[in-house]
Amino acid sequence: MFESRSGVFLIAGLGFFGLSFLVMAVLPWAIYYKEPEQTVEQLAARGIIPEFVDLAERYPEQFKQYFGAPTYATYVEALRLGHQVYVAEACWHCHSQFIRPVSNEDLRWGPVSHALEYQNELQRPVLFGTRRVGPDLSREAGRRSNDWHVAHFWQPTSVVPSSVMPPYRWFFDGQGYPNKRGLAVITYVQFLGSWLKEYPYFHGEGPLGPLPAPTPADAPIARGATSGETDSVDAPIVGAATAGVLP
Amino acid sequence: MTQASAAAVPKEPPATSDLVDVRLVLWHFTAGMVFLAVAILAGFLFSLQFIQRYPVAGIELFSPGRWRMVHTNGVAYGFLANVFLGALYWAVPRLTLRPVYSRRLSWFIFFAWQAVVLATAVGLVLGHAQALEWGETPVYVDPVALLGLMLVAVNFLAPIFQTSGPMYVSLWYFIAAFIWTVLVYAMGNFLPQYFVGGAAAGAIGGLFIHDLVGLFVTPLGWGLMYYFVPIILKKPMWSHGLSLVGFWGLAFFYPLTGIHHFLYSPIPLFLQHGAVITTIAIEFVVTTVIINFFGTLAGRGDTLRTNLPIRWFYTGMVFYFVTCLQCSFQTTLTFQKIIHFTDWVVGHAHLVMLGVFGFWLLGIILYLWPRLVGSNAWYSDVLNSWHYWLTMLGTLIMFLDLLVAGLIQGYLWRDLSPWEDSLRASMPFWLVRTFSGVMITVGQFMFFWNCYKSWRLGAPAGAPRREPSRGSMAPATA
Numbered sequence: 001m002f003e004s005r006s007g008v009f010l011i012a013g014l015g016f017f018g019l020s021f022l023v024m025a026v027l028p029w030a031i032y033y034k035e036p037e038q039t040v041e042q043l044a045a046r047g048i049i050p051e052f053v054d055l056a057e058r059y060p061e062q063f064k065q066y067f068g069a070p071t072y073a074t075y076v077e078a079l080r081l082g083h084q085v086y087v088a089e090a091c092w093h094c095h096s097q098f099i100r101p102v103s104n105e106d107l108r109w110g111p112v113s114h115a116l117e118y119q120n121e122l123q124r125p126v127l128f129g130t131r132r133v134g135p136d137l138s139r140e141a142g143r144r145s146n147d148w149h150v151a152h153f154w155q156p157t158s159v160v161p162s163s164v165m166p167p168y169r170w171f172f173d174g175q176g177y178p179n180k181r182g183l184a185v186i187t188y189v190q191f192l193g194s195w196l197k198e199y200p201y202f203h204g205e206g207p208l209g210p211l212p213a214p215t216p217a218d219a220p221i222a223r224g225a226t227s228g229e230t231d232s233v234d235a236p237i238v239g240a241a242t243a244g245v246l247p
Numbered sequence: 248m249t250q251a252s253a254a255a256v257p258k259e260p261p262a263t264s265d266l267v268d269v270r271l272v273l274w275h276f277t278a279g280m281v282f283l284a285v286a287i288l289a290g291f292l293f294s295l296q297f298i299q300r301y302p303v304a305g306i307e308l309f310s311p312g313r314w315r316m317v318h319t320n321g322v323a324y325g326f327l328a329n330v331f332l333g334a335l336y337w338a339v340p341r342l343t344l345r346p347v348y349s350r351r352l353s354w355f356i357f358f359a360w361q362a363v364v365l366a367t368a369v370g371l372v373l374g375h376a377q378a379l380e381w382g383e384t385p386v387y388v389d390p391v392a393l394l395g396l397m398l399v400a401v402n403f404l405a406p407i408f409q410t411s412g413p414m415y416v417s418l419w420y421f422i423a424a425f426i427w428t429v430l431v432y433a434m435g436n437f438l439p440q441y442f443v444g445g446a447a448a449g450a451i452g453g454l455f456i457h458d459l460v461g462l463f464v465t466p467l468g469w470g471l472m473y474y475f476v477p478i479i480l481k482k483p484m485w486s487h488g489l490s491l492v493g494f495w496g497l498a499f500f501y502p503l504t505g506i507h508h509f510l511y512s513p514i515p516l517f518l519q520h521g522a523v524i525t526t527i528a529i530e531f532v533v534t535t536v537i538i539n540f541f542g543t544l545a546g547r548g549d550t551l552r553t554n555l556p557i558r559w560f561y562t563g564m565v566f567y568f569v570t571c572l573q574c575s576f577q578t579t580l581t582f583q584k585i586i587h588f589t590d591w592v593v594g595h596a597h598l599v600m601l602g603v604f605g606f607w608l609l610g611i612i613l614y615l616w617p618r619l620v621g622s623n624a625w626y627s628d629v630l631n632s633w634h635y636w637l638t639m640l641g642t643l644i645m646f647l648d649l650l651v652a653g654l655i656q657g658y659l660w661r662d663l664s665p666w667e668d669s670l671r672a673s674m675p676f677w678l679v680r681t682f683s684g685v686m687i688t689v690g691q692f693m694f695f696w697n698c699y700k701s702w703r704l705g706a707p708a709g710a711p712r713r714e715p716s717r718g719s720m721a722p723a724t725a
């Protein structure tokens with residue numbers, strides 16, 4: 001059996017692999033099976049990050065050209081494209097997206113990551129990452145201004161002298177303004193962690209303002225517009241997050 | 248070796264030329280080395296980014312992040328897979344005394360696989376990557392690659408299953424590897440992309456990263472070692488019992504370790520604990536294999552000095568033991584607190600992929616190349632010696648350098664130092680890493696040059712090439 005063709009084929013080849021697949025893949029899948037995986041539309045329905053509106057105000061011409069107005073629909077589009085760019089450039093090879101409960105990571109970045117944060121379309125395949133050359137990004141939302149991100153993507157060493165991140169000039173148009181990819185990837189990075197109750201976690205001056213409501217989809221959103229369900233600037237996220245439950 | 252298959256062969260064994268398509272082996276080796284050249288240059292280029300000296304910054308098609316993926320995928324699918332295939336076309340027909348399923352299929356696989364690797368490289372550079380480590384192959388390449396792997400399995404499993412009687416150890420590893428590779432590739436590239444999301448996909452991703460090393464590269468590598476080491480040393484393996492323990496231990500424990508890539512992650516903790524325990528168990532299995540191979544070497548230690556392929560093989564085995572020992576420590580939750588996400592892991596990966604499997608395959612090329620090109624000898628033994636020492640020392644320096652860098656990074660992060668402190672502290676180590684990379688790069692190009700010149704020494708194209716007869720197992724002079 002241990003030296004026969006069928007033994008090796010069936011026991012080692014199929015059997016042991018099947019066992020590992022059951023234990024290491026099917027079991028975790030079964031544990032999270034009942035947690036629905038949210039689409040980008042559902043994520044966006046929790047509220048649009050103020051940074052998205054801010055981009056539209058800061059770069060009106062570019063924003064109008066590439067996205068039109070900052071609406072629910074264009075927010076969804078920007079998140080999808082931003083995620084796509086993030087994967088294409090392999091940002092996740094140098095920036096992780098999970099906070100561990102050890103090594104003081106919760107002090108450095110914020111709350112420890114929860115499994116349910118990953119049950120959504122933008123984590124398919126999941127972007128845990130395995131290496132941190134730059135800092136973790138899962139609590140990046142609102143930590144830095146859009147201006148900082150624009151300068152950083154153009155020339156990282158201009159804001160972080162010892163940075164080893166490459167300049168991403170192709171996120172900009174001929175005049176040095178962010179192009180569609182640039183606007184999208186900044187939106188995506190500013191979105192990471194915006195679902196937390198604690199968000200905005202690192203605003204020195206406090207939140208930019210209450211989050212606007214997502215509906216109707218085509219209505220342009222102005223800064224300061226309030227969502228009917230948001231009753232306090234301290235709890236800017238509508239839905240489960242305000243109740244202290246993760247998404 | 249031969250006594251295992253002798254029972255199945257009643258009469259005269261077939262001529263080697265009927266069994267092995269030497270040109271196919273040669274072409275696979277050549278393709279493997281071409282991709283190794285690309286991958287190694289990509290790695291060197293990427294390392295320059297870390298010392299803020301990237302020469303082609305700001306150009307989309309030279310985005311360092313994209314070339315990093317060309318580096319890792321080029322090594323895995325361009326270099327390792329090609330040289331493995333070449334070595335298998337050499338070894339499997341000799342072990343079964345039958346040719347592979349179809350010579351035409353073999354050539355189809357050859358060209359299809361080069362197309363897969365090229366499409367992967369071009370796709371990655373154009374920004375079509377998939378967010379799956381070692382599986383960044385664009386989604387449109389995945390089905391083709393899977394089909395190719397299935398054809399490989401059919402091509403090699405056919406001669407193995409057509410024979411009866413006892414099987415030599417190498418064939419156990421090969422049978423398992425062919426099935427595993429297909430299953431692993433399908434699981435890793437399709438499930439997280441289309442069927443499973445979130446933390447569960449993370450578990451599958453971890454399983455994929457590790458299975459690619461453990462169930463594709465490792466069994467093929469060990470299978471080839473069980474073939475080439477006894478042949479070159481002209482003696483059987485020291486212990487058949489230990490060979491059994493090694494194979495079945497690996498087959499049972501290795502697939503169960505995947506989640507150790509994401510410890511302290513949102514994957515359920517009891518699964519993480521399980522992965523830690525199986526990873527430590529592997530270290531014991533590995534030790535039995537290493538004992539078996541050093542038992543085989545006993546009494547022939549002089550070959551380490553006189554026979555370069557054997558030196559490559561056993562250097563790789565020492566590195567294998569080191570890397571597995573390291574793994575059994577670094578996989579514990581204690582070590583993970585500090586070393587996870589750091590360069591420690593990068594050093595580990597380089598020691599495994601280059602220091603172990605790369606070394607074995609370079610040793611195999613070194614052993615077979617003069618026979619493949621009909622030159623009977625190397626153009627320059629001095630170049631080969633330089634190749635060994637530059638590559639070995641380069642790998643060792645890179646490993647130790649990144650190990651220390653990883654510890655420094657981990658402790659600086661834990662101490663809540665500003666993030667830039669960890670960058671500034673790493674910079675000297677990254678500089679050393681680039682220099683060790685230069686050593687490895689220069690060593691490889693010496694070898695490529697030597698291969699080319701030896702090829703030129705060989706019989707002119709069209710002339711009959713000398714093929715070693717089945718009985719000729721003389722060690723290559725090195």
